[in-house]
Amino acid sequence: MTRRLVLIVLVDALGWEQAGDPAFVPELDAPRAPVRSVLGYSSANLPTIMTGRLPREHGHFSMYRRAGPDGVFAGAKQTLALASRLTNRRWRISGWLAWWLRRRGVTGYFSLYEIPFSVLAEFDLCQRRDIFAPGAFDGMSGIADLVLGTGAGRIWNWSVPEDRAFTELSEEIDRGEGRVLFLYTAALDGLMHAAGPQSGAVREALAGYAERIERLCERARQRYEDVRVFVFGDHGMAPVSGVHDLRSELELAGFGPGGPVLYFIDSTMARFWFRSAADRRRIEEILARHTWGRILGDEELESLGALFPDHCHGELIFLLEEGETLVPSFMSGIPARGMHGYHPDARHSFTVLLTNTANRPYPANLIELHALLRDEIREATA
Numbered sequence: 001m002t003r004r005l006v007l008i009v010l011v012d013a014l015g016w017e018q019a020g021d022p023a024f025v026p027e028l029d030a031p032r033a034p035v036r037s038v039l040g041y042s043s044a045n046l047p048t049i050m051t052g053r054l055p056r057e058h059g060h061f062s063m064y065r066r067a068g069p070d071g072v073f074a075g076a077k078q079t080l081a082l083a084s085r086l087t088n089r090r091w092r093i094s095g096w097l098a099w100w101l102r103r104r105g106v107t108g109y110f111s112l113y114e115i116p117f118s119v120l121a122e123f124d125l126c127q128r129r130d131i132f133a134p135g136a137f138d139g140m141s142g143i144a145d146l147v148l149g150t151g152a153g154r155i156w157n158w159s160v161p162e163d164r165a166f167t168e169l170s171e172e173i174d175r176g177e178g179r180v181l182f183l184y185t186a187a188l189d190g191l192m193h194a195a196g197p198q199s200g201a202v203r204e205a206l207a208g209y210a211e212r213i214e215r216l217c218e219r220a221r222q223r224y225e226d227v228r229v230f231v232f233g234d235h236g237m238a239p240v241s242g243v244h245d246l247r248s249e250l251e252l253a254g255f256g257p258g259g260p261v262l263y264f265i266d267s268t269m270a271r272f273w274f275r276s277a278a279d280r281r282r283i284e285e286i287l288a289r290h291t292w293g294r295i296l297g298d299e300e301l302e303s304l305g306a307l308f309p310d311h312c313h314g315e316l317i318f319l320l321e322e323g324e325t326l327v328p329s330f331m332s333g334i335p336a337r338g339m340h341g342y343h344p345d346a347r348h349s350f351t352v353l354l355t356n357t358a359n360r361p362y363p364a365n366l367i368e369l370h371a372l373l374r375d376e377i378r379e380a381t382a
C-alpha cells in the first residue's frame, strides 16, 4: 500500500457562499473560513494559487494586457484590419486566430470573446504558457513544477473535459502510484455565469461535485494509508443585479474602439490608456457620473498587489461594485446571471478550502493557500 496521497481538486469559482457550509462534503471536516482572493479574474487568481505571489509579482492580471513590440497579435495585424470589416464572419475568423495562436506556441488558456478585431492587435495575451505545466512563470516556480517536475504526480487542466478528467483521476487513484493528483475544472464557473449562483441548476451541480469528491476519497482510502484532500476555488461568484452600457456611452462621447483612447471593457472593469491628459480628464468625467463603479487609485492598486509599473493592465482602472456588470463588454453582449472580478473584500469574492487535514494553519488568502499546498506536495514527494 502506498503511504500518502495528496488529492487536490480546484473547482473554478467555488466560493465561500457555495461551499462554506460544513454540510457540504462533511468528511472534509477541518473548520472552514472565507479565503480571500486577489483583484481580477481567474487569469489573476489561478497564477496566485500556482506561485504564491501577487499579480504584480507574477505579472498576470487580466487575460488581455497592452501589447509591447512583441505582442502576440502583431503578425496578424493585416488580417485583423481586414477582419474588422467582415462583421458577419466573426466566428470563422476567431477559429482561424485561435489555430494561428496555438501554432505560434501559445499554450495558455485564452478566448477571443467578442473583442473588436479593430483593436485586438493593441493587446497581448497575458498567459502565453499553460500555468498548469512546468516553466509557466518567468523566474519563479509554480505548483506544476513541484508536481510534474518530480514525476510524482499528474495534473488535469482546462483542456480535459470534466467527466473525462474525473474518470482518469479515479483510475489513477486505483493504480495507487501517484503521490500528488491535481484536477482543475471550470465547468461550475460557466454554469454559475449562465444560470446564476443561487439557481437550482447550481445546487444540483454542487451536489454532484460533493458526491464525486466523496467517491474519490473512498477509493483513495482503499489504496493509500494517508489521504490528504484539498478542495477549493480561485474566487466566488456574485448574483448579477445591474447591467450598464458604458460602451455605447463612450462611443457617443466620441471614444469608439480605434478612437483617441484605447480601452478594454471587461465584465466588471474598464481599463484605459491615454494619449493626452485632456482625454483622460474627459473619461474621468464620464466615469464620475456613475455610482455603480469607481476609479481605483494607485495607492489602492498597490495595496491589492495590482499596480503595474508599466501600466500594461491599464493607466486607469474603473471597477464595478459587486453585482453590477458591463454589457456589452469585450467579453460578451449578453447579460450574465452570475459574475466575479469585483473587489476581493466584496462578500461573494471569497473562496474556501475544504480539507481533512488540520495540522497546518488554515489559509486566510490565496498566498497562504499556495504555501500550504507547496508544503504538502514537498512532504508527499520527498
Ligand SMILES: [Zn+2]
Residues within 6 Å of the ligand: 013, 189, 190, 193, 340
Ligand atoms: Zn468566470
